[in-house]
Amino acid sequence: xxxxxxxxxxxxxxxxxxxxxxxxxxxxxxxxxxxxxxxxxxxxxxxxxxxxxxxxxxxxxxxxxxxxxxxxxxxxxxxxxxxxxxxxxxxxxxxxxxxxxxxxxxxx
Amino acid sequence: xxxxxxxxxxxxxxxxxxxxxxxxxxxxxxxxxxxxxxxxxxxxxxxxxxxxxxxxxxxxxxxxxxxxxxxxxxxxxxxxxxxxxxxxxxxxxxxxxxxxxxxxxxxxxxxxxxxxxxxxx
Numbered sequence: 001x002x003x004x005x006x007x008x009x010x011x012x013x014x015x016x017x018x019x020x021x022x023x024x025x026x027x028x029x030x031x032x033x034x035x036x037x038x039x040x041x042x043x044x045x046x047x048x049x050x051x052x053x054x055x056x057x058x059x060x061x062x063x064x065x066x067x068x069x070x071x072x073x074x075x076x077x078x079x080x081x082x083x084x085x086x087x088x089x090x091x092x093x094x095x096x097x098x099x100x101x102x103x104x105x106x107x108x
Numbered sequence: 109x110x111x112x113x114x115x116x117x118x119x120x121x122x123x124x125x126x127x128x129x130x131x132x133x134x135x136x137x138x139x140x141x142x143x144x145x146x147x148x149x150x151x152x153x154x155x156x157x158x159x160x161x162x163x164x165x166x167x168x169x170x171x172x173x174x175x176x177x178x179x180x181x182x183x184x185x186x187x188x189x190x191x192x193x194x195x196x197x198x199x200x201x202x203x204x205x206x207x208x209x210x211x212x213x214x215x216x217x218x219x220x221x222x223x224x225x226x227x228x229x
Contacts, residue, residue, distance in 0.1 A: 001171070034215035036155075043204055044155065046217035055217060087155055091214035096170045097145075097157040 002026050002090050006100035012108040015078050021103045023071040023088035032092035035064055035073045038102075039084045047086075048073065075105075083107050110134045112205050112220035120199075120227050126192040130205030130220060131185075138163045138183040143208035145216060146179060146190045148201040156201075160208050161188055195227045 003026040013019045023033065031051040036044035046055040048064035051071055061076040075082055088100040116128035130144070137144065145160040159169035161179045169177050173192070181188040192199060202224050206216035 032212065032214075036216075043206075043219035043222050044216070045219075046215060049213065049215045049217075089155075089215065091212075094214065095157075095159075095168045096172070097160075097214065099155040099157070101154045 001096055002029060002093055002098050004088055004090055004098050004100035006086075006088060006103045008103060009101070010104045010106060012106050013078055014108045015080060017078055017108075019075040019078055019082075019105055021073040021075075021086050021105070023066075023073070023100050025069045025071075025090055027093075028068045029090040029092035031067045032090060033064075033066070033071050034089045034091065035062075036087045036089065037082075037084050038087065044087060078105075080107075110207060110218055112207065112218060114203060114205050114220045114223040116223060116225070118224060118226060120195055120225060121229050122196055122227055123194055126190070126195050126199060126203075126225055126227070128190045128203055128205075128223065128225070129187050130189070131187050132207075133186070136183075137181065137186045137188065141210045143168075143210070143214065144181070144188045145206050145208040147204045147206060147216065147219075149204070149222075150198075150201045158190065158192075158203075197227050199225070200227045201225060 005024045007022045033051045035048040038044040052064045085102045111133045120126045143160045146158040176193045178191040202222040204222045206219040
């Protein structure tokens, strides 16, 4: 099973600033990585797939990078609606499909 | 626009079977070579993949749940279902269904709104 580890667990950033979230895989997943945003009481929303491709309707301030075992989600200028929990997911080697434990992005 | 909606009991007794259905609208569950998946989230915790079913009926399960899980598809009703046997309090979670995609694009989009299932006597 591929273990996905996200860091930090909680990230405090001021609106308008840049946020950088990390996701590490226990073995290479190539570029088979997705990022999701989840707000309280809502289902996760797909942001990024293929490590760097934005899903339909996702603003350009969200960007993904990385390959192999190290991945980054960057939000270039935080808006109030971006404060949420973010999960990474690998789909390179399954079953099982595995998610990271999440990073909570909070207002500083 | 594809939409998914979970349905089923919100309360299940310990040792019994949890049964949920996901109804797909805005598209046919059998019209494309997609997988359809179930993901759960215990209160205040992260996401856990339960399993997936191919439109033809082939299934893949999380090894941690495999002995207790069955996922099935009913193309005539445009639905797929989850059955989880011998539940305990640890199975209390919000259960989501989602479109997983086709080879090799196994991400989840869109998702249903989720349904909370509580295991309690």
